[in-house]
Amino acid sequence: MAIKMVINADFPKEKISKNIYGHFAEHLGRCIYGGFWVGKDSPIPNTDGIRIDVVEALKKVDIPVLRWPGGCFADEYHWRDGIGPYEDRPKTINTHWGGVVEDNSFGTHEFFHLCELLGADPYICGNVGSGTIQEMREWIEYITFDGPSSLAELRKANGREKPWKLPYFGVGNESWGCGGNMRPEYYADLYRRYSTYVRNFSDNRIYKIACGASDFDFRWTEVLMREAGRFMDGLSLHYYTVPGDWSNKGSATEFDEREWFVTMKKTLVMDDLITRHSSIMDYYDPEKRVGLIVDEWGTWYDVEPGTNPGFLYQQNTLRDALVAGINLNIFNNHCDRVHMANLAQTVNVLQAMILTEGERMVLTPTYHVFYMYKVHQNSRLLPVEIENSQYSYKDDSIPQVSVSSSKDDQNRIHISLCNLDPNSYAHISCELRGADKSNVSGTILTADQMNVHNTFDEPDKIEPVEFHGASIAGNSLDIKLPPKSVVVLTLE
Ligand code: AHR
Secondary structure, eight states: OOEEEEETTTTTOOOOOOOEEEEEOOOOSSSSSSTOOOOOOOSSOOOOTHHHHHHHHHHHTTOOEESSSGGGGGGGOGGGGGGEEEEEOOOEEEETTTTTEEEEOHHHHHHHHHHHTTOOOOEEEESSOOOOHHHHHHHHHHHOOOOHHHHHHHHHHHHSSSOOOEEEEEEETTTTTTTOOOOHHHHHHHHHHHHSSSSOOOOOOOOOEEEEETOHHHHHHHHHHHHGGGGOOOOEEEEEOOOOBTTTTOOOSSHHHHHHHHHHHHHHHHHHHHHHHHHHHHHOOOOOOOOEEEEEEEEOOOTTTTTTTGGOOOOOBBBHHHHHHHHHHHHHTTTTTTTEEEOOOSSSSSOEEEEEETEEEEEHHHHEEEEEEHGGGTTTEOOOOEEEEEEEETTTEEEEEEEEEEEEESSSSEEEEEEOOOOOEEEEEEEEEEOOOEEEEEEEOOOSTOOOHHHHSOOOTOOOOOOOOEEETTTTEEEESSSSEEEEEEEE
8 A cells, every 4th residue: 555645845844954964083993093094194095194085975975064083082082182293292092992092193183174175064072071171171262263372373383374163062972971970960060161161262153062861861951951051052962773782782784684673663763862852952942042963873783793892893784774864864854953963983983984994995875875865955844744654573563664855945855765664665655735846856775685785895786876766747746665775856
């Protein structure tokens, strides 16, 4: 039986912030070192030490914002270690991620240069766990002050005359865990204190993001909104899709339908989480001034066999593409409250967009979903009603189709759809209300097997191709979604 769907094209809602398509890069494993940064003397083609291939690939998905330097790493990072001549930078220990030596060759100047090359806004996460207020304040002055202070002079002496723009700043990361094991009451007070000194120097204006909850910790959101809501612009939320449990998360590539189903089911939890955290925020902030910033999300599996367990390197299959598509649909549909989201993590870590090995680079299925979905960036959300069918596995079931829709400033309508069922087509009969469109085109990402992925030897095994399964007649749109697929349609 066909699934019935209605798109209300004449009732565009809020703008889907382009920042929902944001990313996260931590000093973790080979994300920064090897992933983004190879150093100026590397034989791998680079611009001042930054890989050209990775930058070019991320520009193609219109990467809007990049969060750095962590993660857990942020709460042990001291920015002064990462400025000045390389040979003078101290060697420190990355205690969270493998205990490896951090030579600090990628620091503030390198990060801002990377953002400039990408055309992305910088989002820095500051150190509350083990850093001082003074250190945090001075970092911001060093970056943004357009005047003759000693810190601005130091920046100039290190090669950057003009200040940079720093639009987003996070006050600590996971302060309930690796960022200091705090209680929400204590962190709320600390947030109020630290954030006071997150200054707007010169004409820079900072959107301040407080550390928010993980998963179902609604009490954290409640306390933070009650005690500190008026001092923040954004409140974060972290949620990872882990098919197993934390001691046995499951393989990224070797899985059966049971694990596929569980992964889909667990990733759909994001919708419920956002709804419930948002409703607490609504109570304290009915105008929805404070954004929910989902600044860590994605799949987390066991590391690839034979790799450093502290480096969180995992492969990325069609299953991850579905996870990406489903979450991006969820964020789009909650764009009244979700103002930014940052996939963890951009290169070589967790649900990566890109994998590298020496000079080689491969684009993952997740990357392809971000490419297909970029049409939603800054478009207006269109309300979609759906009478969904169910994807059943054994005695459990979940909705078969995930969807979101938007209208761009050229009046084109975009519809992104995921068929979660690996065995059955979804036949959708869609009524388009309030729009007169005569042409439908689209792209699809799918494969024969659930675990198909790109490798360095076969980098193009899975990539988007033209989709011919949709037709339009009058205001009726007919769509035949293949099993386990992600499809993006454009109506003109
Ligand atoms: O993304 C990996 C880690 O997950 C981050 O460092 C931390 O914030 C979270 O627990």
